[in-house]
Amino acid sequence: MYGVWDDKAFKIESGNQNKYQIIRWIGNGSYGKVFLGVIEERYECAIKIFSSFSECTLKREVYFLSQLQHPNIVKLYDVIENEQQNQSIIMEYIHNTPLNQVSKKLTLKEVKILFVQLLKAVNYIHSKNIMHRDIKPSNIMFNYNNMTLKLIDFGLADYYIQNTKYSIHVGSINYKAPELLLHIHYYTPSIDIWSCGCVLAEMIIRNYPLFEGECLNDILEEIIKLEGTVVLTDFLRKEHIQISRCQALHLVGRKTRSIREYTDPVFQKKQTPGLIHLLKELLEFNYHKRPSTSYLLKHLTEFLN
Numbered sequence: 001m002y003g004v005w006d007d008k009a010f011k012i013e014s015g016n017q018n019k020y021q022i023i024r025w026i027g028n029g030s031y032g033k034v035f036l037g038v039i040e041e042r043y044e045c046a047i048k049i050f051s052s053f054s055e056c057t058l059k060r061e062v063y064f065l066s067q068l069q070h071p072n073i074v075k076l077y078d079v080i081e082n083e084q085q086n087q088s089i090i091m092e093y094i095h096n097t098p099l100n101q102v103s104k105k106l107t108l109k110e111v112k113i114l115f116v117q118l119l120k121a122v123n124y125i126h127s128k129n130i131m132h133r134d135i136k137p138s139n140i141m142f143n144y145n146n147m148t149l150k151l152i153d154f155g156l157a158d159y160y161i162q163n164t165k166y167s168i169h170v171g172s173i174n175y176k177a178p179e180l181l182l183h184i185h186y187y188t189p190s191i192d193i194w195s196c197g198c199v200l201a202e203m204i205i206r207n208y209p210l211f212e213g214e215c216l217n218d219i220l221e222e223i224i225k226l227e228g229t230v231v232l233t234d235f236l237r238k239e240h241i242q243i244s245r246c247q248a249l250h251l252v253g254r255k256t257r258s259i260r261e262y263t264d265p266v267f268q269k270k271q272t273p274g275l276i277h278l279l280k281e282l283l284e285f286n287y288h289k290r291p292s293t294s295y296l297l298k299h300l301t302e303f304l305n
Contacts, residue, residue, distance in 0.1 A: 197282025
C-alpha cells in the first residue's frame with residue numbers, strides 16, 4: 001500500500017437527503033456529476049453525486065474536507081445517500097467561470113489577487129501536512145464577480161510524512177511535477193507547488209496548458225524543451241536515477257528557452273519581472289529546491305511589485 005491515509009478505517013455518516021433538492025446539472029467530474037441544489041429551499045449548494053466505483057475517492061474527499069476550514073477552500077456541508085445507494089457530498093456553491101474563458105481578460109492586478117489566494121489555500125493545507133495532489137484550473141473555482149478563489153476536489157489528497165512511499169498515479173497529466181514523471185515515489189508537498197506554477201502560467205503566458213502531451217514522456221519532453229537538458233542531467237545524477245536510452249535521445253541537447261517564446265501576445269502586459277521570477281521559482285525542476293508556500297508568501301513583495 002502506498003501513502004498514509006487508510007480509507008478502510010473511515011466510516012461516513014449520511015445526513016438527511018430530504019433537506020436537499022437538485023435544481024440543475026452543472027458539470028461532470030472524474031468520479032461523478034455535479035448539480036446546483038438548494039438546502040431546505042433557501043440556500044444554494046453544490047451536490048456532487050459519486051458513481052458506485054469511486055467509494056475510496058469519496059471517503060478521501062469527505063475526510064480531508066472535514067479537516068479543513070479556510071476562506072479559499074470549499075466548505076463541506078453534508079454527505080447523503082439516495083434510494084439507489086449513490087452517495088453525494090453537499091458543498092458550498094461557488095459562481096465559477098473556468099480560467100480559460102477569462103484568462104485573456106484578467107488584469108495584472110486581478111492575477112495577483114487571485115494567485116495569492118491560491119498560495120494561501122495551499123499554504124494552509126501544507127501547514128496541516130496535507131498534499132492536494134491534483135491542483136489544476138478545473139479544481140479551482142474562480143468567482144470573478146468578487147475576485148475570490150476556492151480550491152476544491154480533495155479526492156487524491158493524502159497526509160505527508162517524510163520518507164513515505166506514495167503513489168505516482170496522482171494529478172492530471174499537464175500539471176504533473178517532474179518527480180512524478182520520473183516515477184519518484186518518495187515525493188513531497190512540492191508537487192503542489194509545481195502545479196501552482198502551471199496554473200500561474202495559464203494566467204500570464206497563455207490560456208491553455210504550458211506543458212501538453214499524450215503521455216508522461218511527452219510532458220517531460222515539453223518541460224525539458226523549456227528548462228533545458230542540463231537541469232535534467234543534473235537532477236538524474238544527484239538522485240541516482242537512470243532513464244531509458246530511447247527517452248534520453250528525445251531529451252538530449254535542449255537549451256533553456258525564454259518563457260516569452262511561449263507567450264500569447266495578449267498576455268505580455270502581465271509579465272512583470274516579479275511574476276516571471278515567481279513562475280520560475282514554482283517551476284523549479286528539482287523538487288528539493290522548489291520553495292514552500294510559506295516562503296513565497298513571506299516574499300510576496302519581491303514577486304508582486
